[in-house]
Amino acid sequence: MRRKSWQVFLVGGLALMLMASAINTHEAYAENYPEKDILWIIPLRAGGGYDTYSRRIAPVMSKYLPNKVNVGAKNITGAGGVTGVSTVFKSKPDGYTIGLAAYPGLAVASMTMDIGFDPNQLTPLAQIAVSEQALFVSSKSKLKSLDDLKKTKGVRLGTTSRGASMFSFSLVASKTLGIDSELVTGYGGTSDIIPAIMRGDVDGAVLNLTQLKKYIESGDLKPLFTFTSKRHELTPDVPCVSELGVPEATVVQDYKMLFAPPGLPKDRLDILKKALVDSFNDKELLEWSKKSSMPLELKMDAEMKAEIDKMTKVYGQYKELLK
Amino acid sequence: MGLFEAMTVALFKAFELQNLLYVSLGTIIGLVFGCLPGLSSVVGLSLLLPLTFGMDPMSGMFLYAGVMGANPFGGSISAILINTPGTAVNVATCFDGYPMTQRGEAGRALGISATASGLGAVFGLVILILLIPVVRQTIMLFGPPEFLMFILFGLSSIVVASRGNMIKGLLGGGLGMLVACVGRSPITGAIRFSRDIQYFWDGIELIPFVIGMFALSEVIHLTVTGKTKIATRKIEGKISGVWEGVKDVFRYKLCFFRSSAIGTLIGIIPGIGGATANFIAYTVAMQTSRHPEKFGTGTPEGVVAAESANNAKEGGSLLPTVGFGIPGSVEMAVLLGAFILHGLVPGPLLIKENLDIVWAIIWGLVISNVLASTFGLLAAKILVRVSFIEVSIIIPVVAAISLTGAYANRGSIIDMLMAVIFGFFSYFMRRNGFPVITLVIGFVLGKLAEVSFFQSLMVSRGDYFVFFKRPLPLTLFLLLLVVLVLPFIRQKGRQKESS
Amino acid sequence: MKKKEGIVFSALLCCLVGVALVSSFSYNLKTRMVPVIVGSGSLILSVMILLGELIPRFRQLFEVDLFTRDKIVSREKLPGKWDEKKGLSIAVFWVLLFAVLLFLAGFNVAVPVCVLIYVRAFGRQSWPASLTVTAMVWVFIFGLFQIIMDYKLFEGILFGGIV
Numbered sequence: 001m002r003r004k005s006w007q008v009f010l011v012g013g014l015a016l017m018l019m020a021s022a023i024n025t026h027e028a029y030a031e032n033y034p035e036k037d038i039l040w041i042i043p044l045r046a047g048g049g050y051d052t053y054s055r056r057i058a059p060v061m062s063k064y065l066p067n068k069v070n071v072g073a074k075n076i077t078g079a080g081g082v083t084g085v086s087t088v089f090k091s092k093p094d095g096y097t098i099g100l101a102a103y104p105g106l107a108v109a110s111m112t113m114d115i116g117f118d119p120n121q122l123t124p125l126a127q128i129a130v131s132e133q134a135l136f137v138s139s140k141s142k143l144k145s146l147d148d149l150k151k152t153k154g155v156r157l158g159t160t161s162r163g164a165s166m167f168s169f170s171l172v173a174s175k176t177l178g179i180d181s182e183l184v185t186g187y188g189g190t191s192d193i194i195p196a197i198m199r200g201d202v203d204g205a206v207l208n209l210t211q212l213k214k215y216i217e218s219g220d221l222k223p224l225f226t227f228t229s230k231r232h233e234l235t236p237d238v239p240c241v242s243e244l245g246v247p248e249a250t251v252v253q254d255y256k257m258l259f260a261p262p263g264l265p266k267d268r269l270d271i272l273k274k275a276l277v278d279s280f281n282d283k284e285l286l287e288w289s290k291k292s293s294m295p296l297e298l299k300m301d302a303e304m305k306a307e308i309d310k311m312t313k314v315y316g317q318y319k320e321l322l323k
Numbered sequence: 324m325g326l327f328e329a330m331t332v333a334l335f336k337a338f339e340l341q342n343l344l345y346v347s348l349g350t351i352i353g354l355v356f357g358c359l360p361g362l363s364s365v366v367g368l369s370l371l372l373p374l375t376f377g378m379d380p381m382s383g384m385f386l387y388a389g390v391m392g393a394n395p396f397g398g399s400i401s402a403i404l405i406n407t408p409g410t411a412v413n414v415a416t417c418f419d420g421y422p423m424t425q426r427g428e429a430g431r432a433l434g435i436s437a438t439a440s441g442l443g444a445v446f447g448l449v450i451l452i453l454l455i456p457v458v459r460q461t462i463m464l465f466g467p468p469e470f471l472m473f474i475l476f477g478l479s480s481i482v483v484a485s486r487g488n489m490i491k492g493l494l495g496g497g498l499g500m501l502v503a504c505v506g507r508s509p510i511t512g513a514i515r516f517s518r519d520i521q522y523f524w525d526g527i528e529l530i531p532f533v534i535g536m537f538a539l540s541e542v543i544h545l546t547v548t549g550k551t552k553i554a555t556r557k558i559e560g561k562i563s564g565v566w567e568g569v570k571d572v573f574r575y576k577l578c579f580f581r582s583s584a585i586g587t588l589i590g591i592i593p594g595i596g597g598a599t600a601n602f603i604a605y606t607v608a609m610q611t612s613r614h615p616e617k618f619g620t621g622t623p624e625g626v627v628a629a630e631s632a633n634n635a636k637e638g639g640s641l642l643p644t645v646g647f648g649i650p651g652s653v654e655m656a657v658l659l660g661a662f663i664l665h666g667l668v669p670g671p672l673l674i675k676e677n678l679d680i681v682w683a684i685i686w687g688l689v690i691s692n693v694l695a696s697t698f699g700l701l702a703a704k705i706l707v708r709v710s711f712i713e714v715s716i717i718i719p720v721v722a723a724i725s726l727t728g729a730y731a732n733r734g735s736i737i738d739m740l741m742a743v744i745f746g747f748f749s750y751f752m753r754r755n756g757f758p759v760i761t762l763v764i765g766f767v768l769g770k771l772a773e774v775s776f777f778q779s780l781m782v783s784r785g786d787y788f789v790f791f792k793r794p795l796p797l798t799l800f801l802l803l804l805v806v807l808v809l810p811f812i813r814q815k816g817r818q819k820e821s822s
Numbered sequence: 823m824k825k826k827e828g829i830v831f832s833a834l835l836c837c838l839v840g841v842a843l844v845s846s847f848s849y850n851l852k853t854r855m856v857p858v859i860v861g862s863g864s865l866i867l868s869v870m871i872l873l874g875e876l877i878p879r880f881r882q883l884f885e886v887d888l889f890t891r892d893k894i895v896s897r898e899k900l901p902g903k904w905d906e907k908k909g910l911s912i913a914v915f916w917v918l919l920f921a922v923l924l925f926l927a928g929f930n931v932a933v934p935v936c937v938l939i940y941v942r943a944f945g946r947q948s949w950p951a952s953l954t955v956t957a958m959v960w961v962f963i964f965g966l967f968q969i970i971m972d973y974k975l976f977e978g979i980l981f982g983g984i985v
Contacts, residue, residue: 501860504842723936723937
């Protein structure tokens with residue numbers, strides 16, 4: 001009997017101790033920022049571009065932060081990427097939570113629906129990458145230029161459903177370029193659309209250029225033009241929308257932007273920014289970016305703000321159609 | 324590098340001590356994460372990614388393959404023992420695996436699962452290797468009309484699975500499809516039933532749904548009935564059961580091959596998840612079995628079908644992934660992410676430029692499946708004891724782990740609440756004589772059916788006959804009719820016999 | 823008692839399907855097509871079930887099976903003394919308590935508290951056994967997520983958790 005009560009004390013005490021230690025983990029408010037791990041929220045599913053960028057950059061960032069704290073990436077998905085950003089918005093502005101957002105997807109969502117917060121109030125940290133888009137067709141397609149597209153009635157463009165970035169891209173691209181398109185919705189993403197283009201189920205699609213590098217090399221797909229202001233280095237023979245006379249269409253690009261909760265103190269913001277700048281000069285990271293054709297493009301402060309404003313303006317014009 | 328040269332290079336690599344350790348480590352992680360509901364190999368892989376940056380890509384692939392290969396078998400352990408599908412691909416395993424456990428035949432069920440999983444995986448990988456040269460043509464075979472026919476095949480099983488009370492079974496299927504309608508319409512993007520609640524915009528998540536449907540409803544059921552053990556009786560005798568399970572797989576050879584083939588085929592089609600492969604194989608097995616009435620009551624045949632299909636699927640979904648850079652499943656999407664993190668660019672050229680990596684994955688999967696199955700066969704006797712532990716200890720443990728899993732699947736506490744709601748719903752359905760299986764089938768396949776139906780129309784510019792103009796969908800459609808009519812004919816035959 | 827419950831449950835299902843069907847009509851054609859077709863079918867079926875619950879003779883018509891004429895109704899036999907009503911109230915109380923506590927106070931509190939309550943109060947295990955099980959479950963979950971996976975579990979809205 002005596003031995004039993006001793007066991008009770010041991011187990012109970014151990015449990016209480018562990019419990020106390022667990023509850024006490026978030027009491028870190030001091031001068032010496034950062035003192036504990038920083039959470040990097042990925043608003044989209046594991047395996048996609050956002051996930052890959054985050055999981056590659058977060059550990060590099062840990063290297064350049066003071067106090068050797070860890071930056072841990074975690075997927076918080078839902079509502080087409082809105083939930084993750086909303087979690088950042090609601091987090092304490094203590095510099096221990098940051099998160100990626102998909103622009104213009106987020107801007108479109110806040111224009112067309114009630115998402116419960118104003119993305120403009122978030123503390124902008126940095127734009128980490130821009131994924132340039134291009135209009136792809138099958139290499140066997142009869143459509144060979146923008147003019148061909150304009151002449152064709154009801155060009156079938158494969159895309160995801162309304163609410164995702166790709167839908168907005170396809171719609172704004174058609175409107176700005178004057179293509180009479182029929183959007184074939186319901187695809188899960190790029191990987192579902194590639195075989196659909198090759199089969200001829202759809203005539204083309206607005207897709208990420210660098211991601212599809214290998215499909216251009218293998219001769220399965222062909223970009224007709226890129227949504228960039230200059231010709232892209234990957235495809236020097238392919239015209240860009242600016243030279244085709246439609247510079248507005250350059251907003252059809254996917255901006256991966258990093259934000260912190262509203263009201264983040266400036267000293268902490270600066271520490272995070274510095275770590276990011278250093279990370280983007282990290283040799284290994286740059287090498288990786290080149291090797292795996294995942295371009296990096298760091299923009300901060302005014303430059304970043306200008307991109308956001310431009311997108312908000314152009315997509316704002318098509319607000320009614322995007323609803 | 325030629326196909327076979329790369330094969331031998333990767334094979335030698337696989338048997339280097341360090342790589343063997345990686346595969347084994349991956350296998351352990353895969354088994355543990357498979358067992359735990361809500362933690363799939365997707366979570367496991369994401370967790371491992373940052374640790375593998377410094378590694379040689381090939382060693383990384385052995386580690387990933389280890390996780391992916393062992394995961395479905397890990398999931399079947401909890402499906403069989405505690406009615407909790409450890410991963411989405413084990414849902415159909417619950418239907419017969421758990422009733423076997425209740426009968427005291429957990430060892431046999433685990434034996435079936437271990438054997439069918441291992442052999443099914445090898446089957447899928449062999450098909451993969453055979454199809455690599457024609458990967459482009461294979462992927463191009465499947466468009467929305469073909470897709471729709473496969474899905475209808477699965478949906479047709481709602482009729483077959485409506486047991487005891489046809490109307491209740493059918494209503495279950497309808498309810499499942501209605502639940503799947505919540506959130507954005509995949510076609511128009513309009514939000515159905517829930518415009519004001521942001522949580523529902525992306526629809527109901529599969530993992531909390533199945534955790535509620537199976538694990539929590541069983542927790543409630545066991546508490547209500549006041550049973551003291553999961554297994555009602557212990558089967559004593561010279562057979563330990565496990566060996567009997569191994570023999571079952573060979574006893575139902577035809578079912579095994581058919582299910583593996585279906586699993587591989589569905590795996591090849593990008594965009595259809597593993598849960599679908601599992602269901603379609605299970606229902607086809609049911610429809611073609613000599614004893615369809617035994618499905619759902621703990622027939623070994625059902626476990627053979629479900630478990631061989633979900634492992635064979637892995638090989639199938641690897642085909643578009645490595646052959647064409649298009650992920651055949653969610654796990655494969657994460658694997659492609661891992662390629663990029665290692666500086667490899669996935670796409671149609673991977674098979675030419677990095678053939679050794681492709682073989683490393685194949686060998687890794689083979690080794691991990693062999694390890695997992697061996698573990699399963701050896702450990703089955705110990706695992707079986709779970710079904711003889713007192714229920715009052717099992718219940719809180721299962722509940723705690725399931726609720727944690729429902730949350731951790733995507734870091735949403737509302738998912739946990741949804742799992743609880745579905746748990747109660749499912750319990751009351753069962754209590755009132757509704758089969759849960761039709762509800763789950765309706766939920767899993769409903770949305771896919773909607774997407775492929777409308778896409779077929781859009782792609783063909785509104786031609787309603789698109790389904791009958793191509794040979795493959797037409798064949799599938801005719802097969803579907805046969806499968807639907809067959810049971811009635813059989814029943815007639817049986818009636819004649821008896822009279 | 824059993825019959826009454828069946829009536830209430832099928833009436834609830836009717837309402838649920840009815841509400842879904844009615845709200846579907848406000849959407850555009852492509853959005854509403856599937857919910858309207860499935861919803862109408864389901865409504866008819868659920869009304870039939872409700873009628874079946876009310877009129878036993880009507881119910882017998884549906885008790886068919888595609889494969890056999892034999893009924894496959896296997897009601898488990900309950901241990902003699904056990905009161906099912908009591909079991910149900912325990913189950914409802916405990917699962918709801920678990921969910922609410924998780925939501926309010928997070929995993930670090932809810933998991934040990936609820937596991938302990940079940941094992942000790944409903945399972946009637948001895949104190950040492952109850953505490954050991956509780957500690958094991960909690961150490962497992964905490965160790966796996968927080969320590970091995972570095973995954974921050976929800977800490978409850980009372981302690982700063984974000985929904």
